[in-house]
Amino acid sequence: MGPPTSLLLAVAKIAQIITASPTPRHISHLSAERQTQISEASPAAVKFLSHGAGYGVDITFGRETFTLIFDTGSSDMWLPTKECVCVGPDMRRVPVTMCGIGQTCDSGFSGGKIPDVNFNITYGHGEFVVGSMGYESVTVGGVTVPKQEAALVNYGFWMGDKATSGLMGWSFPTLTSAYPGTDPSKDNRKITGVRNYNPFIFNAIEQAGVNPMFGYAFSKRSESQDNQVGGQLSIGGVPNVAHGAWTSTPIKIMALSPKAPPEASQKYTFYTVIPDGFAIAKPPNDSKRDTDAADSADSDAANSAAMPAYPNSEPMIVDSGTTVSYLPRDIAMKYASMTKPAARWNQQGHLYQVPCNAWVPNLSVRIGGQDLWYNREDLLLTGELGQDPYDKSYCNLGVQPAPGPPFVLGGTFLRAVVTVHDLGQHKIWFAQRQ
DSSP states (O other): OOSOOBTTBOOOOOOOOOSOOOOOTTOTTSOHHHHHHHHTOEEEEEEEEGGGTEEEEEEEETTEEEEEEEETTOOOEEEEEEEEEEEOTTSOEEOGGGGTOOSOBOSOOTTOEEEEEEEEEEOTTSOEEEEEEEEEEEEETTEEEEEEEEEEEEEEEOOOOSSOOEEEEOSOGGGOOEEESSOGGGOOTTTTOOOOOOOHHHHHHHHSOOOSEEEEEEOOGGGOOTTSEEEEEEETSOOSSOEEEEEEEEOOOOOOSTTSOGGGGTSOOSOEEOOSEEEESOOTTHHHHOOOSOOOHHHHHHTOSOOOOEEOOOOEEEOTTSSSEEEEHHHHHHHHHTSBSOOEEETTTTEEEEETTOBOOOEEEEETTEEEEOOGGGTEEOGGGTBOSSOTTEEEESEEEESSSOEEEOHHHHTTEEEEEETTTTEEEEEEEO
16 A cells, blocks of 8 residues: 555545456457456455545455455555554554454454564554464455465554455565564564565465456446445456556566665565656546536636646556555646646645635546546545545645655546556556446
8 A cells, every 4th residue: 555545534545246357358468268267257346435535345354254445555464353452643542443443353363373473564644553464264256265364453553444444455475564573663674574475366366276467447436335336356357347448557666765675676566657647638528428527618628629748757556545646746736736726735734625616627647658537526526535624615636746756546546447457467457437
């Protein structure tokens, strides 16, 4: 998970579908045999959480079922125990309800606890959890890994949504956070090292014979309700939703910050991509795709001509666990200057806001020479997701500046596209939702 935030409301970075995933005919590089495998992919539902701040996935952990945050920006899977101690940001103990934790795991590890290993992870806004590691049978969308490593958490600072129990990471093994020893205060990647292990998706590929990819498609906020089905996850294939042409970009091996794991320059860590650029304009047939914006005829006409793309060379993380998109500062500032009226900077929240009835231009991310357009409703976050709690006439923008890498393509972008992580070819495929 990148910065686990829903802007002013932090959500620590987040029913099975009957129909099977279709053969992805637009992904023409796949062999007939591989396309047949993908057509047999295992689908699952994702749940819409906290007005669109994140998404959850139901898992079976041993004999119990839990909803965990679906997070492509981290790699560990963890659940809280009934003995879990909750602390505040000042490290003082507070009632466990203050951590917003859903159902706790009371059964322990049926496959046994891993000796002399502890789990310890800190997320982008300071949330952290610590606990023990062990083995358990885990099932998602009909795919079972009989001996999956996971963590049971007994201590932490967490700002949860009261619906999800914990978090399930879908990124690479390099980012996992199991450390040698039993004292979390001594954990240090550069000094003590880390004991990497396979996240669920990699064990599903290696042990359960799943095709080496997974894809997801999230529903629009305006079409979703909290804790209800809000999209599809396809393990081993492509979600069964209408979409346009596919485009792809390679996953990069990059150390994104000085705090990156030492091995980050040699191994895959995050789902890091480098978009070609960004365009601030109205897409073709915008009125058909997006009728929810506060548009006028004059503003439509003024914005109808395509604008040149702003080139990009910055790496970005594809992160379903981050609510908004964090763009290079020059792009985010340019976008904020083009809203009507121009956006204001909220110094306390460190974000751009506009009147909730403002007009906002559309924005695309250019990948593989193809423009992928945001939904307009995700560029102006009205309602409880983005409304300023102190001045409800102002709402947050769905794209915000980041001072430096890692930049993030978060939920506000991912709701507009179908996304497929091709782990066999180390690419990510995108197609515009229709």
